[in-house]
Amino acid sequence: GIQVEQSPPDLILQEGANSTLRCNFSDSVNNLQWFHQNPWGQLINLFYIPSGTKQNGRLSATTVATERYSLLYISSSQTTDSGVYFCAVHRAGKSTFGDGTTLTVKP
């Protein structure tokens, strides 16, 4: 099956800092999504981004499908950004998640 690797596994930031999270995948995919899991366990869809760049407020994402990676940018981080960020790739009906990047934003 497809392998999905996320880096870094852990990230600690001071409030206001910027960060870049990376997702590499081993084969061509139909779609890619980014999710945030908050400290209470709730999963929220951030981006559906099979290719190109999207922005939503302080967050943006870029997927380069031909090179099999995606990046999630968080600018001016806030304590509410803390949690785990997952990318998931989709192909032939099946989804494969990475193990996530755990982000801690300190006040």
Added chain:
Amino acid sequence: NAGVTQTPKFQVLKTGQSMTLQCAQDMNHEYMSWYRQDPGMGLRLIHYSVGAGITDQGEVPNGYNVSRSTTEDFPLRLLSAAPSQTSVYFCASSYWQGDGYTFGSGTRLTVV
């Protein structure tokens, strides 16, 4: 409220017991899926469905059954619970596979 509803939120089972985790959505989504999340790991796909009457296996289907008799409901059945099935279970739905997923709030299952 539109969304994905999972019940129960918490469950403790004894080894060998069976149970059904419920998942319902009211967004007329065709694609529904079940995942398990173990500590420190991402979500792993158990089963999925692309529409009523159609289901297929994911990455970790052993020990679980599903059915999809309506568009709205996608229950997950544990046939004979084992301690290895202790996990948090999430149900998700979307208009089609890979579209923006909406997740339920999860079921925390402990098998003793």
